[in-house]
Amino acid sequence: xxxxxxxxxxxDGMEDLKASGIEVHYDAGLNGESLTKAMSEVQPNILxxxxxxxxxxxxxxxxxxxxxxxxxxxxxxxxxAHCASLGVYVTNCPGKNAHAVAELALGLMLSIDRRIxxxxxxxxxxxxxxxxxxxxxxIKGKTIGVVGLxxxxxxxxxxxxxxxxxxxxxxxxxxxxxxxxxxxxVTNNLGYLLQNSDVVSFHIxxxxxxxxxxxxxxxxxxxxxxxxxxxxxxxxxxEDHLFAHLEENKDFWYGTDVxxxxxxxxxxxxxxxxxxxxxxxxxxxxxASTKQSEAAIGEEAVRIIKKFATQGAVDNENxxxxxxxxxxxxxxxxxxxDKVGVLAHAFQVFAxxxxxxQEVENIVFKDRLACVANIKFIGExxxxxxxxxxxxxxxxVLDISL
Numbered sequence: 001x002x003x004x005x006x007x008x009x010x011x012d013g014m015e016d017l018k019a020s021g022i023e024v025h026y027d028a029g030l031n032g033e034s035l036t037k038a039m040s041e042v043q044p045n046i047l048x049x050x051x052x053x054x055x056x057x058x059x060x061x062x063x064x065x066x067x068x069x070x071x072x073x074x075x076x077x078x079x080x081a082h083c084a085s086l087g088v089y090v091t092n093c094p095g096k097n098a099h100a101v102a103e104l105a106l107g108l109m110l111s112i113d114r115r116i117x118x119x120x121x122x123x124x125x126x127x128x129x130x131x132x133x134x135x136x137x138x139i140k141g142k143t144i145g146v147v148g149l150x151x152x153x154x155x156x157x158x159x160x161x162x163x164x165x166x167x168x169x170x171x172x173x174x175x176x177x178x179x180x181x182x183x184x185x186v187t188n189n190l191g192y193l194l195q196n197s198d199v200v201s202f203h204i205x206x207x208x209x210x211x212x213x214x215x216x217x218x219x220x221x222x223x224x225x226x227x228x229x230x231x232x233x234x235x236x237x238x239e240d241h242l243f244a245h246l247e248e249n250k251d252f253w254y255g256t257d258v259x260x261x262x263x264x265x266x267x268x269x270x271x272x273x274x275x276x277x278x279x280x281x282x283x284x285x286x287x288a289s290t291k292q293s294e295a296a297i298g299e300e301a302v303r304i305i306k307k308f309a310t311q312g313a314v315d316n317e318n319x320x321x322x323x324x325x326x327x328x329x330x331x332x333x334x335x336x337x338d339k340v341g342v343l344a345h346a347f348q349v350f351a352x353x354x355x356x357x358q359e360v361e362n363i364v365f366k367d368r369l370a371c372v373a374n375i376k377f378i379g380e381x382x383x384x385x386x387x388x389x390x391x392x393x394x395x396x397v398l399d400i401s402l
Contacts, residue, residue: 010298097288108255145197206233
């Protein structure tokens with residue numbers, strides 16, 4: 001098994017992989033054309049990235065590619081659909097960077113409230129101006145609205161409560177369990193949350209469904225002096241609308257770790273109107289960039305790779321491009337003796353009846369005398385009784401359930 005790590009990654013993690021007999025190639029500077037070239041030359045079975053974009057050309061450059069591991073949570077920088085079309089797994093490490101992102105979100109909120117960046121800059125300029133920052137509001141008793149109640153959102157809530165803030169959480173489904181556990185208000189009315197929050201923090205995935213969700217309509221429901229926080233994805237913001245809103249509302253602030261059009265590399269020129277706005281506090285997409293989160297993500301990525309290398313298996317909670325079950329999928333269980341040709345016989349019957357196998361699990365019992373094959377399939381089952389009868393003709397089939 002050959003692994004190419006094309007982003008910053010735990011040294012201990014790479015040594016762990018090597019000790020397991022996995023060939024590791026590491027170059028954190030790969031991106032764009034250089035990564036496409038490396039994929040063609042190295043032909044890894046597994047590609048590991050963090051924020052580096054993985055395009056169709058990169059995927060097509062490597063006929064041996066079996067898995068892309070996103071050492072983090074969000075995967076909108078990877079062409080997931082193209083991977084799915086080629087049977088290439090895309091996996092991530094959900095929740096492992098949650099603490100770091102939550103800490104940054106609260107850090108942006110506190111920095112905006114106390115104008116910490118301006119304080120620091122004046123000191124660098126050998127200036128003292130205590131009076132300019134004497135009217136900062138403070139956050140105790142303020143209300144924060146948290147949009148997205150996943151692992152990051154819940155950690156933000158815990159920390160906001162520690163600051164004695166009131167919390168409104170947004171969930172499309174009723175969540176009385178969260179309301180009770182965290183002592184918060186949970187609503188499915190986003191407009192209500194926006195209208196009643198002094199701070200609004202977004203913790204939602206990127207992608208088509210959330211693209212430009214923060215637009216002029218949404219912003220119009222917020223308080224004129226609110227603080228908007230985005231440590232999710234730059235794609236969720238219509239930046240033209242946001243810029244106009246900042247210009248029109250002189251007490252409105254924006255704290256963000258993400259922008260549209262971020263540099264593909266680790267450094268470079270970034271001349272961005274939102275980033276330069278005087279009421280924007282921005283960081284360099286560093287939400288997950290702490291030693292603690294890097295270690296946790298590294299451990300999870302190593303676990304995913306080692307399990308795949310040794311067992312050929314990927315946990316459902318890590319695979320992001322596996323088809324979800326639907327009402328169209330049927331399940332058949334065949335209890336059979338552990339003999340050659342039983343499953344081949346069953347699959348031939350499936351083919352004869354135009355039944356398309358989707359997933360197979362064959363459980364072998366102790367002493368290897370008997371097995372149970374659990375088969376998920378799609379197709380017309382109006383004549384399934386005939387198919388079952390044909391499968392039962394094999395003398396090593398003990399029973400079938402549908």
